[in-house]
Amino acid sequence: MAIRAREVSPEVHVAAIYTTLATAWGRQHWWPARSRFEVVVGAFLTQNTNWLNVETALRKLRSAKLLNVDGIRQVPLRQLERLIRSSGYFRQKAKRLKNFVRFLDESYGGMLSRMFAQPTSHLREQLLSLNGVGPETADSILLYAGQHPIFVVDAYTRRITARHEILPASAEYEEVRVLFERALSEVELIQECDAAQTGGACHSPSPMSLASRTPLAQIYNEMHGLIVGVGKNFCLKSAPRCEMCPLLHLLVSTGTQAG
Numbered sequence: 001m002a003i004r005a006r007e008v009s010p011e012v013h014v015a016a017i018y019t020t021l022a023t024a025w026g027r028q029h030w031w032p033a034r035s036r037f038e039v040v041v042g043a044f045l046t047q048n049t050n051w052l053n054v055e056t057a058l059r060k061l062r063s064a065k066l067l068n069v070d071g072i073r074q075v076p077l078r079q080l081e082r083l084i085r086s087s088g089y090f091r092q093k094a095k096r097l098k099n100f101v102r103f104l105d106e107s108y109g110g111m112l113s114r115m116f117a118q119p120t121s122h123l124r125e126q127l128l129s130l131n132g133v134g135p136e137t138a139d140s141i142l143l144y145a146g147q148h149p150i151f152v153v154d155a156y157t158r159r160i161t162a163r164h165e166i167l168p169a170s171a172e173y174e175e176v177r178v179l180f181e182r183a184l185s186e187v188e189l190i191q192e193c194d195a196a197q198t199g200g201a202c203h204s205p206s207p208m209s210l211a212s213r214t215p216l217a218q219i220y221n222e223m224h225g226l227i228v229g230v231g232k233n234f235c236l237k238s239a240p241r242c243e244m245c246p247l248l249h250l251l252v253s254t255g256t257q258a259g
Helices: 010-025 036-045 051-063 069-074 077-083 090-108 112-116 120-128 135-145 155-163 173-184 215-233
Strands: none
Touching: 010 173, 010 215, 036 051, 036 090, 036 112, 036 135, 051 077, 069 090, 077 090, 090 112, 120 135, 135 173, 135 215, 155 173, 155 215, 173 215
């Protein structure tokens, strides 16, 4: 049964989304990567493209033995561009990767461990000061590579939030992020994942998906993966498949069709 508009608070609605999806799909094993630096590279490469294109670029970097800090530091820019061409905007992204490694060298002696030991707010401010790093990229690096407890807002999050009338489509990134972090602060972590189930965005376990993190960081991690599953499979941009979505019962009863 659909809920009535304003019958529950935005926080309760968001928490219900997590509980519903986590119960249905379990642990999603995000981010699929072998190392922290691979997550960082992936966060840059996934800008304005799909993950399949990113995986192609990551495989090429790995085959060339360049998927590490020193590899990106030493590789000529034109060679890097060729290797990541599949990710699109490859010239911009190659420069951004070089710029990130330069920042890492100058600020933290080239050591990710030193960088991620910084307080979340300080490191986030530093990352956001880098060319080509917006809130989603910065927060992806913080959460998935650094295990910092910060929620990542993407286009799927915005779409689902707007269609469920939790926040308007015009809501600022920070407004959405703060709401989700507040809403998820009290929920119970649900971890089991049945990869055979359809609908989610579950990856196979990887070293980074299995990395040690706080329960809160794990919940933020899972919620983002679960939302991607809804966005890719049900809450489509042009033709949402609401009748098949596990979140159907959470729609406000205003005739809105959303997944």
